[in-house]
Amino acid sequence: MKEKEIIERLKKGDITAKECFVREYQNLIFNAIFQVSRDRVITEDVLQETFLRAFKYIKGFKGEANITTWLYRIAMNTLKDEFKKRKAVNMLDNSISEDIPIEYSFDEKKKIIWEGLKRLSENEREIITLVDIRGFSYEETAKMLDVLVGTVRSRLARSREHLRDEILKMDFFDKI
Amino acid sequence: MMKEKISKYIDGEGNKEELEKLLKEDPESKEYFEQLLLMKSTLSEMNVQSPDVLNKVLEKDKKHKIVFRYRFAFASLFAVAIVSVLFLTFYNFKPQEKGITTPQLRSGTQNPSFEITAVKPEINISIGVRDDEILLSILERHGTITGSSVKGNGEFQDELQPEGNATQKVLYYKIVANEIPQLVKDIEKIKGATITLPEALPEDNTEVEIIINIYEK
Numbered sequence: 001m002k003e004k005e006i007i008e009r010l011k012k013g014d015i016t017a018k019e020c021f022v023r024e025y026q027n028l029i030f031n032a033i034f035q036v037s038r039d040r041v042i043t044e045d046v047l048q049e050t051f052l053r054a055f056k057y058i059k060g061f062k063g064e065a066n067i068t069t070w071l072y073r074i075a076m077n078t079l080k081d082e083f084k085k086r087k088a089v090n091m092l093d094n095s096i097s098e099d100i101p102i103e104y105s106f107d108e109k110k111k112i113i114w115e116g117l118k119r120l121s122e123n124e125r126e127i128i129t130l131v132d133i134r135g136f137s138y139e140e141t142a143k144m145l146d147v148l149v150g151t152v153r154s155r156l157a158r159s160r161e162h163l164r165d166e167i168l169k170m171d172f173f174d175k176i
Numbered sequence: 177m178m179k180e181k182i183s184k185y186i187d188g189e190g191n192k193e194e195l196e197k198l199l200k201e202d203p204e205s206k207e208y209f210e211q212l213l214l215m216k217s218t219l220s221e222m223n224v225q226s227p228d229v230l231n232k233v234l235e236k237d238k239k240h241k242i243v244f245r246y247r248f249a250f251a252s253l254f255a256v257a258i259v260s261v262l263f264l265t266f267y268n269f270k271p272q273e274k275g276i277t278t279p280q281l282r283s284g285t286q287n288p289s290f291e292i293t294a295v296k297p298e299i300n301i302s303i304g305v306r307d308d309e310i311l312l313s314i315l316e317r318h319g320t321i322t323g324s325s326v327k328g329n330g331e332f333q334d335e336l337q338p339e340g341n342a343t344q345k346v347l348y349y350k351i352v353a354n355e356i357p358q359l360v361k362d363i364e365k366i367k368g369a370t371i372t373l374p375e376a377l378p379e380d381n382t383e384v385e386i387i388i389n390i391y392e393k
Contacts, residue, residue, distance in 0.1 A: 018237070022230045030226030044227060051233045052240060109218050131187070132219035138187070157183035164211055173211055 003067060010058045022051055028068065028134065029075045035129035036122055037079060046082050050075040069143045076126075109172065116166035124159035131156055178202075182209045186216055 006024070009017035029050055034043040053074050061070055106114060117125050130141045131152075138156075142149045167173075178198065182205060184190040199206045320337045 015234070018234060019230060022233055026229055027223070027226040031223050034224055035222075044229060047226070048229050048233050048236060051229070052236055055237055056240075106222070110222055113215070113218050113222060128219065132216050133222050135220065138189070153184060153189075154180060157180035160183050160212055160215065161179050164208070164215055167215065168211070173214065 007058065007061065007063070007067060010055065011061075013055075018051075018055060021054070025068070025071055026051075029071060031134060032072055032126075032129060033075055033079055035117065035133060036076070036126055037082075038118065042079075042082060042086075046075065046079045049078045049082075053078060065143060066140065069140065072144045073146075112167050112170045112172045113163075115170060116163050116172070119166045120159060120162055123155070124162055127152065127156050128159050128163060132160075178205055179208060182212060185209070186212050 006017045006020050010021060026047060030043060030047050033046050033050075034040070037043050037046065050071065054071055057074070061067070065073075117128065120128070127141065127145070130136045130144060131138070136144070138149050138152045141156075142152045145152065147155075181190055181195060181198070185192070185195040186209065199209055322337050
């Protein structure tokens, strides 16, 4: 099923379209959320809520933005809501908790990067996730973050430099 | 600035010739470029496989719909209940002033019960008395009607012999405009009325204005 058809059928509440939609975007959105939240449980909850919100608001989707951009924005707003909710009940601060386990499937290099990413701000992690992990272009990233392309370029350069400095401290480049 | 250019360059943006020259001439820049390249390459492999949330999402979606339906039904019932309470409170149970018109009264099969009182009713409505039958029924409680006629142009004349030995009275009365025609109700729905006559019945040939307060059933 093509993207346009999926969207049209989603607007009618079609179950098959919902299945296609979730299967198509769950991996992308999961990673986007995961790199910012760094917590599998939160990520999974937010991922589910993102799709539920998408089903709810799809009728308002006019196609001005890319569906990925639209969904990504819902995901990030949902994540922010989740952080607020958890912060309100003192379960989790907006920052990353220290005892979150490192992703089990990572090798040593990736573990260092993971640790390095942990030391970045949410904004820095977000932009690196979009461009370097998910492979979005500057233009797509700018739309998702609702900023100018120039902002993406400069923010990305600073974030990369910061990450490079962090992993340099952990001898990342010596291990190659 | 140099670092931003290198960052752009590894994404295939920027001036290629300028960057190549820089990397050739500046070892520090070259090292930075290689480090970023390696970092980017590792980052691109850091995608994590998402768990399949399809069933959970569809299940929750279904529950949401059910909850929404229940909420909607509850909200509808609640709204209906509120409207009903308001309606009954302000429209049905509370005595309301109602105007009546001749055709409705004349076509009615059930005469309302009337009381004549000199006490000022709670709400006074001045309306024209078009219906001589009703007025006669009122007057009969004060005495015996010995003569009655419609004079036309909304004017009526009745002769009343009050109870006891009081002198017979001839009453003239005329139509006065109905002040609240929008509140006119079917006579079937009229429970009763309080009609206020002047403190003392007027002398002969005197026009009478009567106050009628009507209550809905």
